[in-house]
Every structure is written in C-alpha cells, then in structure tokens.
Amino acid sequence: MTRQTMLDTEQVLGDLGYGAPTTLAGRIGGVITRMPLAADVISRGQVIYRVDNAPVVLMYGEIAAYRALGPGAVGADVRQLEGNLLALGYAGITVDDRYTAATATAVRTWQKNLGLPQTGQVEQGRVLFAPGAIRVDSLTAGVNQSTGEGEEVLKYTATTHQVTVRLDVSKQRLARREVAVQIQLPDGKRVAGRVERVSSIIQPAQSPEGTAQTKIEAVVSLSDPAASAGIEAAVVNVVFTAAERKDVLTVPVAALVALAEGGYGVEVVDGSASHYVRVETGLFAGGRVEVSGDGLAEGAIVVVPG
Numbered sequence: 001m002t003r004q005t006m007l008d009t010e011q012v013l014g015d016l017g018y019g020a021p022t023t024l025a026g027r028i029g030g031v032i033t034r035m036p037l038a039a040d041v042i043s044r045g046q047v048i049y050r051v052d053n054a055p056v057v058l059m060y061g062e063i064a065a066y067r068a069l070g071p072g073a074v075g076a077d078v079r080q081l082e083g084n085l086l087a088l089g090y091a092g093i094t095v096d097d098r099y100t101a102a103t104a105t106a107v108r109t110w111q112k113n114l115g116l117p118q119t120g121q122v123e124q125g126r127v128l129f130a131p132g133a134i135r136v137d138s139l140t141a142g143v144n145q146s147t148g149e150g151e152e153v154l155k156y157t158a159t160t161h162q163v164t165v166r167l168d169v170s171k172q173r174l175a176r177r178e179v180a181v182q183i184q185l186p187d188g189k190r191v192a193g194r195v196e197r198v199s200s201i202i203q204p205a206q207s208p209e210g211t212a213q214t215k216i217e218a219v220v221s222l223s224d225p226a227a228s229a230g231i232e233a234a235v236v237n238v239v240f241t242a243a244e245r246k247d248v249l250t251v252p253v254a255a256l257v258a259l260a261e262g263g264y265g266v267e268v269v270d271g272s273a274s275h276y277v278r279v280e281t282g283l284f285a286g287g288r289v290e291v292s293g294d295g296l297a298e299g300a301i302v303v304v305p306g
Contacts, residue, residue: 001249001250001251001266001291001296001297001298001299001300001301001302002249002250002251002288002298002299003247003248003249003250003298004247004248004250005244005245005246005247005248006243006244006245006248006250006282006283006285006286006288006290007241007243007244007285007286008241008242008243008244008283008284008285009239009240009241009242009285010171010174010239010240010242011237011238011239011240012165012167012171012174012237012238012240013165013235013236013237013238014163014164014165014183014220014235014236014237014238015163015164015165015233015234015235015236016161016162016163016183016185016228016231016233016234016235016236017157017161017162017164017232017233018135018137018157018158018159018160018161018162019157019158019162019164019219020157020164021137021138021155021156021157022130022155022156022157023140023152023154023155024048024128024152024153024154024155024156025150025151025152025153026051026125026141026147026148026149026150026151026152026153027065027124027125027148027150028051028054028056028123028125028126028147028148029051029147029148029149030051030052030054030146030147030148031051031052031144031145031146031147032049032050032051032141032142032143032144032145032146032147032153033050033051033052033053033143034047034049034050034053034143035049035139035141035142035143035153035154036048036049036136036139036154037136038136038137038138038139039135039136040135040136041133041134041135041136041159042058042133042134042135042136042156043058043133044058044059044060044084044087044088044133045057045058045059045084045088046058047114048128048134048154049153049154051147051148054114054115054116055114055115055116056125056126056127056128057114057126057127057128058127058128058130058133058134059080059081059084059127059128059129059130060084060087060129060130060131060132061077061080061081061083061084061129061130061131062080062129062131063076063077063080063129064129065077065124065125065126065127065128065129066124067124068121068122068123068124069081069099069121069122070099070104070119070120070121070122071099071100071101071103071104071120071121072099073098073099074097074098074099075097076097077129078096078097078098078099078103079095079096079097080129081099081103081122081127082094082095082096082103082106083095085103085106085107085110088110090106090109090110091106092105092106093105093106104120104121105120107119107120107121107122108120125148130156131158132158132159133158133159134156134157134158134159135156135157135158135159136154136155136156137154137155137156137157138154138155139153139154140152140153140154140155141153141154160221160222160225161222161225161228161231162196162219162220162221162222163183163193163219163220163222163236163238164217164218164219164220165217165218165219165220165238166201166203166215166216166217166218167215167216167217167218168215168216169200169214169215169216171216172216173242174218174240174242175195175198175216175218175240176195176198177195177196177197177198178194178195179194179195179240179241180192180193180194180241181193181194181195181220181238181239181240181241182238182239183220183222183236183237183238183239184236184237184238184239185227185228185231185234185236186231186234186235186236189227191222191223191224191227191228192222192223192224193220193221193222193223193238194220194221194223195218195219195220196219196220196221197218197219198216198217198218198219199216199217200214200215200216200217201214201215201216201217202214202215203215220238243283243285245282245283245290248282248283248290248292249290249291249292249296249297249298250288250289250290250291251266251279251288251289251291251302252287252288252289252302252304253284253287253288253289254304254305255267255302255303255304255305256279256281256289257276257305259276259278263278263280264278264279264281265277265278265279266279266291266302266303267302267303268295268296268300268301268302268303269300269301269302269303274303277293277294277295277296278293278294279291279292279293279296280292280293
C-alpha cells in the first residue's frame with residue numbers, strides 16, 4: 001500500500017498547425033494588382049493586398065468590417081477603428097463609440113500616408129479586422145483578377161501554432177477549457193499546453209454507407225510557442241489529465257476483493273496471518289486504485305490473488 005499522487009491521464013493524437021483558415025473576401029471593386037505570398041505574416045497597419053494599386057490594410061479587432069465608417073457613425077466598430085488609429089500613432093482622437101470630426105481628421109492623415117483619396121471615411125473592405133497578426137495560408141485569387149463582389153481573395157490563420165484534437169463524446173471529461181496538457185512533439189520534446197476552446201462538431205461520414213459522428217474538438221495552445229519553431233504541420237501526442245488526487249493511499253486494482261456483504265475490501269497481511277479490511281474506492285489509474293478506510297496505512301502489505 002503506497003501513498004502517492006494519482007493522475008487519470010489519457011494520450012490522444014492531435015494536429016499541430018496554425019488552426020482552421022479564415023476567408024478574406026474582396027469588397028473593394030477593381031483589379032488585383034498585388035498579392036502576398038503564402039506564409040507571409042502581416043501585422044497591424046500593414047498592407048495585405050492591393051486593388052487598383054490601392055491597399056487593403058490589416059487592423060486588429062473582434063468585430064468584422066461590416067459597413068462603411070464616416071462622420072456620425074456610432075458603435076463598437078467605431079471604437080475599434082479609433083483604437084487602431086491611436087495604436088498606429090495617429091493622435092488627437094478620443095477612443096469611444098462616436099465617429100467625430102477628430103476621427104475623420106486622423107483617417108484623412110492615415111489615408112494620405114497610404115496614398116488613398118483623403119475622404120475622411122473608411123469604405124467597407126478597405127480594412128480587414130482580425131484578432132491579431134495573420135499568416136497567409138493560401139491564395140485563392142491572383143494578380144490581374146477582378147474583385148469586389150465578395151469573391152474569395154485568400155485564406156489566413158493566426159501566426160502561432162496550436163493543436164487541434166478530436167475526441168469521442170464519451171471522452172468529453174478530458175477536454176475542459178483551461179485544463180493543462182502535455183504535448184509531445186515529433187522530435188520527442190515535451191511542451192506544456194492549455195485547452196483554449198472546446199466545441200462540438202459534426203464529422204462527415206467517411207464513406208457513402210457511413211454515418212456522420214458528433215465529436216468534441218479541443219483547441220490547445222502551446223505555453224512556449226518557440227518550442228515548435230520550424231514545424232509547419234505535424235501529428236503530435238497530447239496527454240490530458242482528467243483528474244488528480246494528491247497524497248492518497250493506493251493499492252493494485254487486482255488487490256480488491258468483492259465482499260459478501262457488498263462493497264470492496266483488501267486482504268492485509270499481519271505477520272503470519274491476514275485479515276480483510278473494508279475500503280472505499282476512489283480514482284482508478286495506471287493499474288492502481290485510491291482507497292480509504294479504517295485500519296489502512298502506508299507500507300501495509302496486501303494480498304493480490306493469483
């Protein structure tokens with residue numbers, strides 16, 4: 001009988017990559033005159049691509065650019081725009097929900113620096129709002145191609161690696177938001193990770209005769225993103241810890257004996273004799289089981305029936 005910390009762990013396969021790509025649709029009408037390269041990383045204020053040699057620019061934010069913005073506009077997207085202008089060095093504005101004359105002045109200066117007509121208004125599609133810097137995943141349009149009707153231009157992802165794991169619904173206990181995990185990279189290195197998002201998805205049937213399945217998808221971030229530097233994509237092992245019990249008494253699972261009156265006990269060796277002790281069981285893991293009860297002590301010898 002030992003006293004130890006018990007961990008209920010399970011190892012599953014996951015896909016290391018940059019996450020599911022997002023589509024950038026072209027809203028500015030004209031001819032594409034410049035495109036980025038796949039794997040390019042683009043930050044706030046930088047040009048993503050050009051239409052009629054005028055730039056479409058990245059800014060940071062959670063709200064998509066769903067309308068043109070100009071004097072008199074009110075809303076969270078106005079605050080988002082103003083916050084970006086301030087971060088890019090355009091002072092003299094108050095970051096709030098109102099598009100004021102000061103906002104228009106800052107926009108005109110921004111437009112002048114980009115070589116755009118200085119209208120003081122931001123047309124829909126001139127800016128892409130994304131949560132942070134983006135990485136170009138693939139190009140779906142090219143130079144000399146017309147755009148502006150919402151056609152797909154490119155796909156982009158986040159710039160840091162993450163691991164996507166798909167679990168059977170029966171293993172949902174493993175994937176809980178903020179749970180810490182261990183990730184084993186292809187070179188054998190282990191790096192800590194944390195579950196960022198958990199969602200249910202429908203996995204299409206693998207064959208015409210098959211049926212779709214519900215899966216639990218967990219997205220895991222790496223605590224040290226530099227650990228995966230140089231890896232574009234890979235299959236990795238992810239070790240989930242579903243439960244942890246610290247400083248508990250344990251015995252081999254095979255030592256449990258079903259008692260005639262119900263429940264479980266263990267046969268404890270006492271010198272040349274032995275006696276049965278009723279136990280309450282807890283966590284099962286790694287061939288051992290947590291036990292508690294009167295008359296149990298660390299170091300006691302228990303019988304494992306042959």
